[in-house]
Amino acid sequence: MLQAAEQPERTRFAASLWRTLMQRPTxxxxxxxxxxxxxxxxxxxxxxxxxAILRITALVSIMAVGxxxxxxxxxxxxxxxxxxxxxGMVAALLLQANLPTALAIFLVLLQGAVIGFVNxxxxxxxxxxxxxxxxxxxxxxxxxxxxITDTEPVPIVDDRFSNMFWNANLVGLPVPIWWTLLLVVIxxxxxxxxxxxxxxxxxxxxxxxxxFSGIKxxxxxxxxxxxxxxxxxxxxxxxxxxxTAGNPSLGSGLELxxxxxxxxxxxSLFGGVGDIPGSVIGAIFIGILGFGLLxxxxxTSIQEVIKGAIIILAVALNRR
Amino acid sequence: MQPAAGAALVSMRGISKSxxxxxxxxxxxxxxxxxxxxxxxxxxxxxxxxxxxxxxxxYRADSGSITLEGADIAGESVQDHLAHGIAMIFQELSLMPNxxxxxxIMIGREPRGIGWRIDDRRLRRDxxxxxxxxxxxxxxxxxxxxxxxxxRQMVEVLKAVSQGARVLVMDEPTSSLSLREEERLFAxxxxxxxxxxxxxxxxxxxxxxxxxxxxxxxxxxxxLIGPLDPAATSIREVSxxxxxxxxxxxxxxxxxxxxxxxxxxxxxxxELLSTRSKLRxxxxxxxxxxxxxxAGLVGxxxxxxxxxxxxLVSDAHGMVGVAGKPLRLGDPARAVAAGxxxxxxxxxLEGLVLDHSLSANVALPSLSLLLSRSxxxxxxxxxxxxxxxxxxxxxxxxxxxxxxxxxxxxxxNQQKIVFAKWLATKPRLLILDEPTNGVDVNAKADMRALMRxxxxxxxxxxxxxxxxxxxxxxxxRILCLVDGRxxxxxxxxxxxxxxxxxxxxxxxxRGADARNRLEA
Numbered sequence: 001m002l003q004a005a006e007q008p009e010r011t012r013f014a015a016s017l018w019r020t021l022m023q024r025p026t027x028x029x030x031x032x033x034x035x036x037x038x039x040x041x042x043x044x045x046x047x048x049x050x051x052a053i054l055r056i057t058a059l060v061s062i063m064a065v066g067x068x069x070x071x072x073x074x075x076x077x078x079x080x081x082x083x084x085x086x087x088g089m090v091a092a093l094l095l096q097a098n099l100p101t102a103l104a105i106f107l108v109l110l111q112g113a114v115i116g117f118v119n120x121x122x123x124x125x126x127x128x129x130x131x132x133x134x135x136x137x138x139x140x141x142x143x144x145x146x147x148i149t150d151t152e153p154v155p156i157v158d159d160r161f162s163n164m165f166w167n168a169n170l171v172g173l174p175v176p177i178w179w180t181l182l183l184v185v186i187x188x189x190x191x192x193x194x195x196x197x198x199x200x201x202x203x204x205x206x207x208x209x210x211x212f213s214g215i216k217x218x219x220x221x222x223x224x225x226x227x228x229x230x231x232x233x234x235x236x237x238x239x240x241x242x243x244t245a246g247n248p249s250l251g252s253g254l255e256l257x258x259x260x261x262x263x264x265x266x267x268s269l270f271g272g273v274g275d276i277p278g279s280v281i282g283a284i285f286i287g288i289l290g291f292g293l294l295x296x297x298x299x300t301s302i303q304e305v306i307k308g309a310i311i312i313l314a315v316a317l318n319r320r
Numbered sequence: 321m322q323p324a325a326g327a328a329l330v331s332m333r334g335i336s337k338s339x340x341x342x343x344x345x346x347x348x349x350x351x352x353x354x355x356x357x358x359x360x361x362x363x364x365x366x367x368x369x370x371x372x373x374x375x376x377x378x379y380r381a382d383s384g385s386i387t388l389e390g391a392d393i394a395g396e397s398v399q400d401h402l403a404h405g406i407a408m409i410f411q412e413l414s415l416m417p418n419x420x421x422x423x424x425i426m427i428g429r430e431p432r433g434i435g436w437r438i439d440d441r442r443l444r445r446d447x448x449x450x451x452x453x454x455x456x457x458x459x460x461x462x463x464x465x466x467x468x469x470x471x472r473q474m475v476e477v478l479k480a481v482s483q484g485a486r487v488l489v490m491d492e493p494t495s496s497l498s499l500r501e502e503e504r505l506f507a508x509x510x511x512x513x514x515x516x517x518x519x520x521x522x523x524x525x526x527x528x529x530x531x532x533x534x535x536x537x538x539x540x541x542x543x544l545i546g547p548l549d550p551a552a553t554s555i556r557e558v559s560x561x562x563x564x565x566x567x568x569x570x571x572x573x574x575x576x577x578x579x580x581x582x583x584x585x586x587x588x589x590x591e592l593l594s595t596r597s598k599l600r601x602x603x604x605x606x607x608x609x610x611x612x613x614x615a616g617l618v619g620x621x622x623x624x625x626x627x628x629x630x631x632l633v634s635d636a637h638g639m640v641g642v643a644g645k646p647l648r649l650g651d652p653a654r655a656v657a658a659g660x661x662x663x664x665x666x667x668x669l670e671g672l673v674l675d676h677s678l679s680a681n682v683a684l685p686s687l688s689l690l691l692s693r694s695x696x697x698x699x700x701x702x703x704x705x706x707x708x709x710x711x712x713x714x715x716x717x718x719x720x721x722x723x724x725x726x727x728x729x730x731x732x733n734q735q736k737i738v739f740a741k742w743l744a745t746k747p748r749l750l751i752l753d754e755p756t757n758g759v760d761v762n763a764k765a766d767m768r769a770l771m772r773x774x775x776x777x778x779x780x781x782x783x784x785x786x787x788x789x790x791x792x793x794x795x796x797r798i799l800c801l802v803d804g805r806x807x808x809x810x811x812x813x814x815x816x817x818x819x820x821x822x823x824x825x826x827x828x829x830r831g832a833d834a835r836n837r838l839e840a
Contacts, residue, residue, distance in 0.1 A: 193698045195687045202684055205673035211632070212670045213685045213741070214656030272675055 024266045024278065025317040030285045033310065037292035044295060051174065057287035058176035059084070059235045059254065064261040064279040065187035066231030069224035071262050072191070074204040074271025075123060075130035077225060079137035080232040080258055083115055084251030086141040087236030091161070092154035092246025101160050105237065112233025113226050115141070120222030130225075138255065145248035154246040165241030176238055180280070183231060187276040190227075200224060204271025261286055264314045286311075328387075329354045329518040330375070330406065330487050335384035337370055344370045348384070348544045350537060352487055352518035357509060358547065359521045359529040361562060362539035363787065368522060371539060372489050375520075376408055377401035388487075407480035408489040415464050415472055415479075422447030422460035425479050450482045454511055457504070470501035474508055481517065488512065489520045494528060495619045506532060524617055526555045527828040538562055555828075559820040563789065584608040585644035587749040587780020588660075590629070593638030598624040599804045602638070606749060606780035611771065613795030614784045615823055621804035622784045623665055626753045629782075630662040631655040643748040656685055659748030663738050663755055665784075667731075671738040674727035678719055679708035681726050682741045711740035715770060732763025739770060749780045756790060768794055788823075789816045802830045 021027060038045045063080045070077045087108050094104035115137070122133045156162060168175050191197040202210040203217045210217050232251075239250045265282030267274025289310060293303040331351035337344050344367045352358045362368040373379045375386065377398040386394040388404050415424050423430070425447045433439035448460040456474045458467075464475060473493055480488060490509075494502050509532055512519060523529055529536055530550050537546035538561050545561055588606040593599055598621040606612045616622045628636035631652040640647045642658040655662075664670035672681050683690055683704040690707065692700040708722045715736045719729060726737060735755065742750065752771065756764040771794060775781045785791050791798050798810045800823055807826040810819065 189698075195691070195697070195699055198680070198683075198687050198699055201676065201680070202673055205676050206669070208670050209673050210684070211652060212630075212662065212664055214652040215684070216651075216653050272673065 026264055026266065026285075026314040027281070029310070029314050029317065030281065033285070033292070034288055037288065037295070041292050041295045044292060049291070049295075051177070053284065053287045053291050054177050054180070055174050056291070057283050058180045059238055060257045060261055060286060061180045061280050061283040062183045062235045062238070063228075063231050063254065063258040064265070064283045065183045065276055066228035067258050067262045068187065068265075068267055068274055068276055068279045069191060069200055070130070070228045071259075071267050071269060072200050072204045072271055072274045073221050073224045074207070075221060075224070076134065076259070076269075077119065077130065077228045078134040078255050078259075079115070079119065079141060080228060080235075081251045081254035081256075082138045082140075082142035082145065083112065083229055083232040084236035084239055084254060085248055086145040086251075087112055087233035088240035088250060089145050089148055089154060089236075089246040089248055091237050091240050092156050093148070095156055095158045095161055096154055101158055101164070104161075108233050108237055109230055112230045112236075115233075116226035116229030117222060119229065120218075120225035123225065124218040124221050142249070142252055149246075149248070151248055153243075153248070156240060156244045156246065161237075162241045162244050165238045167241070179234070179238065183234070184276060184280055187227075191276055196220070196223065201272055204273075206272070257283075257286055260311045264311060285314075327353060330386065330388050332371075332375065333385050333387070335371065335374060335381045335386075337367075337374060337379060337382050344542050345374075345381075346542045348539070348542075350544060352520055354486075354516045354518055355513050356534045357513060357519045357521050357532050359523065359533035359536040359550075360539065361523070361526075361529065361536060361558065363562065366539045367542045368539040369491075372408065372491070372520070372522070375401070375406060375487075375489065377406075402483075402485075405484050405486035406489075407483070407485035407487070408491065409473060409476045409480065409493065410491075415475060417463070417465035419464060420444075420460065421451075421458055421462045421464060421467075421475055424464055424475050425450060425460075425482055427479070429483075447478075450478050454478065454481070454508075454515070456508060456511070468498075468501055470497050470504045470508075473505060477508065477512065481512070485517070487518045487520070489522070491522045492524070492618070493521070494523065494525060495617070502528070525827060526558060526824045527831060530555065555824050556821050559824065560817045563817040563820060584778065586641070587643055588629070588782065589639075589641040591639040593625070593628060593636060593640065595624060595628055595633055595637075595804075596635045599628065599636070602801075602804070602806055604799055604806060604809075606782050608643075608748070608780055609775050609778045610797070611775045611781040611783055611795045613791035613798040614782065614801055615788065615791055615798055615819065616801035617823075617827065618786065620801045622801055623753055624804075625801070626662060626664075626751045626782070626784060629655070629751060630660055656745060659746075660751065661685075661742035661745055661747035661749070662751045663735075663742055663753065665753040665757065667734050667738050668727075671741075672726045672734060675725060677723045678712075678717075678726055678729070678737055679704050679722035681737055682708045682711060682744060685741055686744050707744055708740075711744060715740055716766065730760075730763075732759035732766070735759050735763065735767065739767070743774065747779060749782065750774055751782045751784075753784045754786065755783070756785070756787065788819050792816045792819055800826055802826050805830075 043049070063084070067077055067080065090111060091104060091108045094107060095101070119133055119137060122128050123130045164175065165179070166176055170178055191200060199210070199215050199220050202213065202215060203220045207217055236251060240246045243250065261282035262274070262279045263269060263282070264285060265274070265278030265280070267279060286307070289307055290303060293306060328351040333349050335348040336346055348371060350371065360368050370379065374381045377396055377400060381394060384394070385392055388406070393401065393404055422444045426443055431439045431442040431446065444460045451458050451460060456478065458471060458474055464472060467475070477488065493505055497505060506528070509519060521529065521532060533550050535547040536550055536558070537544055537548070538558065540562060585608065586605045587608045587610070590605065591603045593602040602625060604612070614622050614625070624633060627633050628649065629640060631650050631654060634650060636649050640649060642660060645658065647658045648654060668674060687699060690700055690703045692698045705722050711717070712719065717733050717736045717740065719733060726734060729737065755771065756767050759767065768790065771781055771783065783791065783795055792815065796812070798819065800807045800810070807830070808822070810822070
C-alpha cells in the first residue's frame, strides 16, 4: 500500500491505463478498426463523420446504458427493441390525440417503466428466467406495435417533439447526442456512485452473498429492468422523431446491437462486472463499424457478416 | 489385541502424508475384511478424509503401502482404484436425478441394440436383476428424483457393486436421513455384509456405529487409535479417546471468559421458534456480552436456526427479540437493521463476492452508512477504503491492496474479511456458523480471540460449531440441539469429552423415542 502511494502520479496513471487495456483487449481492436477506416475510408476522419456516427449511435447508446444495469445483475433484457418500436407508436398516437407534448413524453416514459416493472416482477417473484420473460415480451410488443394501427405508420406533425428528440441543435451539437450524454451521466451516477449501484454489482457478483448481506436483491433487479425499459421508451421517441412518424417495426433487432455493445464494452454476461463508459464505447464501436463499411462502399448484407465476425472476435478477447 | 475378522480385503500399512509443513497422517495402519463393517471416527480435520482419499487414489501417500488381497495398488490413479473395486458412496451427488434408477445403475455401460441405440428393455432387465440380487426396495423404472435419500444411496451402492466394487466407503450416510430411512440403510448395510463386501463406515453418530460396526478405529491428530471391539468398549470411552487430550480444558483458548453484562437487555431472545421441517419450539436467549454455543450434529437444525433468525427461512415463526426490540422474521434487511450480523457456514458461496475487491466486500452490508460527507447521496470510496483499512489492521488481515479480489485470499483471511464486513455494521448480536471451518490453526486462534473480544465489547454471540473443544473453550453456556429441539443447557462446560458423551446420549435417547413412536 505504502509503495503505491510513493509512486509518482504519472507512473500510476500509466499503470492503471495499462491495466485497463489488459482487462479490455477489445479497446485495441476498437483502435485498430478506427485507424483502418481513418486511413482507407475516403473522408472518414472528419468532425462531420464523428457527429454523424454519434447521432446514429444515440439509440443504441441510450439503451445500452439501461441494459448495462440488467446485465450486471446477471440478467438479460431482449425486449428493448420491440419496446422501443411500441413506445414510438404510443408517442405518435398520443400526439395525434393532441395531448400536450410534455404530458405525452411523460406518459410514454411511464408506460416504459410499467413494462420494466412487469419484466422484473416476472423474473424475481415468479422466478422465470429473464431470457424467457423478455423473449416473450419482445414478441408481445412487436405484435402490439403492429396491431395497434394495423401496421400503418402514424405521422408526427408536432415539430416541438421532433426538434426535441432528433432535429434540433443545441450549442452546436445535435440533440440525440445531448440525450446520450444525459443518459450516460445519469447511468454513471446511479451505477458507479450510489448505494443502489454498488448493490447492483453485488447482486450480479454473488446473489447468495448479497442476500446474506441483507440486500433486497429482488428490488434491485426490478429497478434495473425498469431502468432498461425506460431507456427503451426514450430510444423509441428518438426513433419516432427521426422518421417524424411512429413506425411499428423501426426498433426491431436493435436489442442485438444493444447487447453486443454492452458485452463488447467489457460487461460480463455472467454479471457482477462492467461499467457504463464501456457500454457506450461499445455502442460507438458498432456505429463506427457500420458507418465505415458503408463509406467503404460495402453492401449492407456483407456489412452484417463483417460486423458479426468482429463482435465475436471482440467478445472472445474479452473473456478473462 | 485386534478382534479377529477374517482375512483383510484391503489393507493400508504405515501410511504417512504431509501437506507442506502440516503432517496430516503419521504411520497409519488400517484394514477392512470381507463382510465386515469397520467404522472410522474422528474430529473434522483429524485426517480421516485424507486417509480415505489416499485409499481412493485421490492423493498419494508419502510412504506406506496399500494392498488389495495381497496385491500392491499404492500410487495408482482413482480410475485404477475403482477398477480394483474400491468405491466411495457419495450422498446423491453422483446420481442424475432426471434419469431412472436403471439408467443410473448402468450408466456408461448401457447395453446397445441395433444401430448403437440403447436397448432400453435389456437395460431395465439387467438393472432389475442387480436390484433383486441385493433385495433392495427399488424399482428399475423409477426416476431418481422421486426417491428419498436412503434409496438414492442404495442406487449409488448398486451402481458401485454392479461395477465390481468390493470395498465401499460410506461417509456420514445417515446425516440427511429420516429415522425410517435410517432403518432401511442399516438393513442395506447388513445385506452388503452378508454378501462379502467390506465397508468403511464414517460417522459422528456413535449409536449407529455401535449398532453396525464389527470394529472401530479413531483418527486423532494424524494417528490411528484401534481397532477396537465395540462389544468391549463404550460410547464414553470412545468419546474420551476422540477428544484432544494433552490440551487441558481452556488451555487452547487462553481460558479467559469475560462475564456477560447482566444489567443490559438480552442481545437475543427466542421463544417457540419453529419451521415446518427442521425446528421445533426452540426457546433460548443470548445476553449482551455472552457467548452461547450451539452443539449438535450436522442436520440437527443448527444452520437452519441461524438462517431463520437472519430471515433467510421463509416458513419460520416464533417470537424473536433483538436488544429488547421485537424482530419480524423473514427478511435479512430487517435482521441487519435490528443489529444481527451473520457469518455464514460457506464463506465462498454465502459470505463473499469472490470476484469483487476486498474493500467492496467489507463495505457491502453498511453501504448506506458510507455516503460522502458532502451530503450528496453518493457512496464515498475514500470512506470505504478507510473502513477496510481500519478492519484490516484490527483483524490482522494479510492482503496486498484493498482492490485485490476476495477470491485470491487464503481461507483464514477470507473468513476475516467476512468478520470485518459484519463487525463494521456494529451489531448487537453476532451469529457465527462454523467460523473456524477450513482455516489454518493460527487463523483459528485469531478467530477465537476475536470472538471473545467482540463479546467483551457487549455484543451477544451465538456460536455454532462442530468442534466441541471450541464450544467448551469459548462459550458461557452450551445448548444441545438434537433433531430441531433444544435438549439441554450446560453452563461452563469445559470438558470436551463430557460434552461429547452428553450429546451422544441425547441423540440416542431421541432416536429411541422416535423409534418407539414409529412402532406404536
